[in-house]
Amino acid sequence: MEKIMEVLQSFNLKESDYNLYGKNIAKVNASNIKVNKKGKLILMTSINPTPAGEGKTTTAIGLSDGLNLIGKKTILALREPSMGPVFGRKGTATGGGESEVLPVEDINLHFTGDIHAITTANNLISATIDSEIYWKSKLNIDPSKVVWKRCLDLNDRALREIEISINKTIKRKEQFTITAASNIMTILSLSTNEKDLRNRLNEALVGYTFDGKEVFVKDLAIVGTLMVILKEAMKPNLVLTKYGTPSFIHCGPFANIATGTNSIISTNLGLTLGDYCVVESGFGSDLGFEKFMNVINYYNDLIPSCVVLVITLRALNLHKDFENDFKHLEQHLKHITSYNLNLVVAINVIDGDNDNQLKELKDWLSRKNYFYEVNEAYEKGASGAKKLAEKVNEVANMEFTFKKLINNNDPIDLKIEKVIKNFYYLENFKISETASAKINNLKNSKYKDYPICMVKSFSTIDGNDLKSDFYTMEVKDLEVNTGARFIVVYTNKVMSMPGLNKEPNSKRIDLVNDLVVGLK
Incomplete structure (x- = not known):
């Protein structure tokens, strides 16, 4: 409690600007704080990850701790974990080792109820659509042309395609997405303030009438209720890393089926309150980074001062890069350099890495004139990311001329x-x-x-x-x-509702003496 109060006071926030959720979590009312972005944005991405991931979150946490260690006021902004992957294959999304945001159990399980609120808001829209159809309202919604999908914050393949009965004679096909892939999740994550959220909800398309006219959420007359449900979920959640770095964890859209970045509200807040704001984009640069540049920045001025590409020897071996002159790595590097952005490669070391391969990688990066540094934050915490932080600080202050790939009016x-x-x-x-x-x-x-x-x-x-x-x-x-x-x-075939793997993490989690075990 004392630590989080110190951070809130360092932001010069009044008591009306935040609410405490227990001893380690606070919600910040961003609407009370004027957006005045003065910090530099550091964007984390990676090559295509192994099933265990590349340690992007671990590196983002370590880098943020390292930047604070060298005297740079840094705010971390991460996505909120979905319980689907937590109980499925991937596990927690709060880092690991000495590079963690705390409290791990709360953040990964329920947290402050944001995902529950998003799920409820999303499904209230679905329930209202079916009620309008049931009562044969003047909206005249065609049951076969409903485009709004229900959602659930779990991996459940059986709900991908189902048939629902509105009454004895009216049935329609329905699809569930995981909440992280739902429309409300992307709407909230892309909203810049309360007014913008309300406008986006009003404009959200839910289906068509029998004569082909569009039906929007505003036509359902429930936008006021949706705003009430999402009232607290609009506010970014503030927690701390093990080393005391302020971390906003807010919204969690997936990057393979949505935008893959935390909320715009929390990023803008981080840039207003810090010298640096470290933001993570999901999966590899072919997904999260691409969408950050071409979707997020379509509406926002969030060009990163430095992009950090996280790699592991484990993934390079998976992609056979030591046999192919680092072809896979170079493709991801090209994604970033094509925008003329500043770039640092973070080599996330893992116990058991091959020293000869590490030397070969460093030699290749040096020959190609890429900036790089090793990240040892998992084992050593902030001090293990000090060299990476120094390199990122150096590169983030270099001049660059941003080049767009896609024009807004391209067909x-x-x-x-x-x-x-x-x-x-x-x-x-x-x-x-x-x-x-x-x-x-x-x-x-x-x-x-x-x-x-x-x-x-x-x-x-x-x-x-x-x-x-x-x-x-x-x-x-x-x-x-x-x-x-x-x-x-x-x-191709990408599911917006994942399924559980054969031996999911949910079989290893337990409550022992009031402590959560097996979560990691």
């Missing part, structure tokens, strides 16, 4: 082509008849200039998970998320 098919060719390195791809028809319809709509949010597998850079010699990426379908204000582009 939809050109936006798709630019991402596939420049991020997935595929010259040839196909667009299904369904997707092509929707692209043509959107070209003449009010949504034609929206950015595109690609849905793609995270394990390979091109989406070719089966490593097939006959692979061609297919753009399968599109849908417009009018509340988040982007066009979702589906490629």
Whole structure:
């Protein structure tokens, strides 16, 4: 309690600016604080991760601790963990070793109830849609043309496609997404303030009438209730790392099916209160980084002063980079340099790393003139990230001239082509008849200039998970998320509702003497 109070006081916040949630957590009312971004943004990304991840979160935490250690007032901004991956394959999302945000159990399980509020708001919309259909209201909603999906914060493959009965005669197909992939999650994460959230909720498309007219959330007359449900969820959650770095953990959209970055509100708050704000984008640079540059920055001025690409020898071996002259690594580096951004490679060392391979990697980076540094924060905490922090501080203060890849008024098919060719390195791809028809319809709509949010597998850079010699990426379908204000582009087979793996983490977690065990 004393530590978190010290941090709140260092921000010059009044008691009306925050609420305490126990001893280690506070919610900050960002609407009381004037956005005056003076800090520099540091964006964390990585190569395509192994199933265990690359340690992006661990490195982001360690780097933030290291920057504070060298005297730079640094705020960390992370996504909030979803209980789906916590109970599934990936586990916790709060770092590890000496590089953790605390309290681990609370953050990974329920936290301050934000995800529950998002789930409830999202499903109230679904319940209201079906009620309007049941009562045959003047909205005249066609049950076969409902586009709004229910959600749940768990991995549950059985709910991907179901049939629901509104009454004895009216049935309709329904889909569940995991809450992190829901419309309300992206709407809240992209909102800049309360007014913007209300506008986005009003504009969110839910379906069509029998004569083809659009039906929006505002037509359901529940936006006021949704604002009440999301009242506290709008406020960023403040916790501390083991070494006392202030950390805003707020919103958690996935990067393979959504934007993959914490809330705009928490990022702007971090940039207002700190010299640096360290932000993590999900999965590899082919997903989280791409969307940060082309979707997040479509509406926001959040160009990073430095991008940190996290790599491990474990993942480089998975991608056979020591046999292929680091081809996979170089593709990810090119993602960043194509925007003319400052770049530092963070080598996240793991116990048992091969010394000869580490030397080979360093030699290659030096020959190619990339800035790099080793991160040892997992074992050594802030001091283990000191050299990385010094390098990032140096590079973040170098001049650069940002270059855009996608223009706002590029046609939809050109936006798709630019991402596939420049991020997935595929010259040839196909667009299904369904997707092509929707692209043509959107070209003449009010949504034609929206950015595109690609849905793609995270394990390979091109989406070719089966490593097939006959692979061609297919753009399968599109849908417009009018509340988040982007066009979702589906490629190949990517599920917005994950399933549990054969031996999920939920079989190892327990409560012993009032302590949570097995969570890590």
